[in-house]
Amino acid sequence: MTSTLGIAVIGAGRMGADHVRRIGRTVGGARVVAVADPDGDRAKEAVAGLDGVSAHSDAVAAVAAPGVDAVLVASPGPAHEEALLHALARELPVLCEKPLTPDPAGALRVLEAERRLGRRLVQVGFMRRFDAEYERLKELLDGGGIGRPLFLHCRHRNAASPSFFTSDMLISDSVVHEVDAARWLLGQEITAVTVLSPTPSAAAPEGLGDPRFVLLETSGGAIVDVEIFVNCGFGYQVQCEAVGESGSARIGDAQAMVVQSAGRWGGEIAQDFLTRFADAYDRQVRRWVAAAARGRIDGPDVWDGYAAAVVSEAGITAARSGVRTPVELVERPALYR
Ligand SMILES: NC(=O)c1ccc[n+]([C@@H]2O[C@H](COP(=O)([O-])OP(=O)(O)OC[C@H]3O[C@@H](n4cnc5c(N)ncnc54)[C@H](O)[C@@H]3O)[C@@H](O)[C@H]2O)c1
Numbered sequence: 001m002t003s004t005l006g007i008a009v010i011g012a013g014r015m016g017a018d019h020v021r022r023i024g025r026t027v028g029g030a031r032v033v034a035v036a037d038p039d040g041d042r043a044k045e046a047v048a049g050l051d052g053v054s055a056h057s058d059a060v061a062a063v064a065a066p067g068v069d070a071v072l073v074a075s076p077g078p079a080h081e082e083a084l085l086h087a088l089a090r091e092l093p094v095l096c097e098k099p100l101t102p103d104p105a106g107a108l109r110v111l112e113a114e115r116r117l118g119r120r121l122v123q124v125g126f127m128r129r130f131d132a133e134y135e136r137l138k139e140l141l142d143g144g145g146i147g148r149p150l151f152l153h154c155r156h157r158n159a160a161s162p163s164f165f166t167s168d169m170l171i172s173d174s175v176v177h178e179v180d181a182a183r184w185l186l187g188q189e190i191t192a193v194t195v196l197s198p199t200p201s202a203a204a205p206e207g208l209g210d211p212r213f214v215l216l217e218t219s220g221g222a223i224v225d226v227e228i229f230v231n232c233g234f235g236y237q238v239q240c241e242a243v244g245e246s247g248s249a250r251i252g253d254a255q256a257m258v259v260q261s262a263g264r265w266g267g268e269i270a271q272d273f274l275t276r277f278a279d280a281y282d283r284q285v286r287r288w289v290a291a292a293a294r295g296r297i298d299g300p301d302v303w304d305g306y307a308a309a310v311v312s313e314a315g316i317t318a319a320r321s322g323v324r325t326p327v328e329l330v331e332r333p334a335l336y337r
């Protein structure tokens, strides 16, 4: 490997193209050397203006391209497993956008492949762990600043859902962030999921069960509730209030400028995740690049991705049945302890 980490980016859609820009502009010590997307125009658009970057129509070719030292996976969730297994077969470090895989079976196959190598090479893109507000909340909870946590009250709102979004994806693509954030903030596993489904919003596309209210129970006896509403119309909001035995703390209220004028006061609401979490994505990728250059990861691992996938599957079952659904994980392998 040269001193600059050569990265193959798999998937050149919204996130993939954003990561290509990020690696080119804000992350030192790395450069994109290959991009793959079955949509050839997207791949070409993503590499336009970049020197020496090859565009491919499939992940296998991009991962095997000359100069690739690490892989950033930003294809849709169901395509992650294939790219991850190819990268692991070449023992390349990977940053994989969430979810690791949408299903536990796929996540376990990735876990087994990594376990055979005997080292953790895959980091999962749960970028909230790199957000300054989430980091402060974690520090407060870890330091006992509000006592033992009893509740996390979470709101996760998107202005509008993409055309391919399904009711299951409200859980496996969106609430999966709260699943990871709750496991990380509390240092506990999720043990059961209940999902309540109100009459869908008139703003939701036909057939989409939006919004939903998700209740997660944890191994330490805390309760996490999540309002997930992916067609709220007015903007992108991610909020979390922790309530402990001796206090509460809340993050995600817009920290932007408040304007008072003409008898009104107010501020702006971010319209999408690329704006709200811009700094978190930057920090995540910078830290991953630094770790990958040493053959390591620096963030959520395959176990975290697997645990989130099991909770997602339980959540989908709970949403369809209306019944509280327990979460059962395999024994945690020594590699992930
Ligand atoms: N961390 C976050 O906040 C965040 C935000 C948005 C999306 N995501 C995740 O990023 C990933 C991509 O989401 P997106 O919003 O960019 O989707 P997108 O639909 O905008 O882009 C996905 C791209 O992948 C391409 N693709 C499809 N199959 C492929 C394959 N087998 N190999 C390579 N490319 C393939 C598509 O042609 C498309 O260009 C998903 O896993 C999603 O959950 C994460």
Ligand SMILES: O[C@H]1[C@H](O)[C@@H](O)[C@H](O)[C@@H](O)[C@H]1O
Binding pocket: 158, 173, 174, 177, 230, 273
């Ligand atoms: O893939 C996206 C992404 O993960 C966003 O962070 C989340 O807010 C959306 O709900 C989800 O669809």
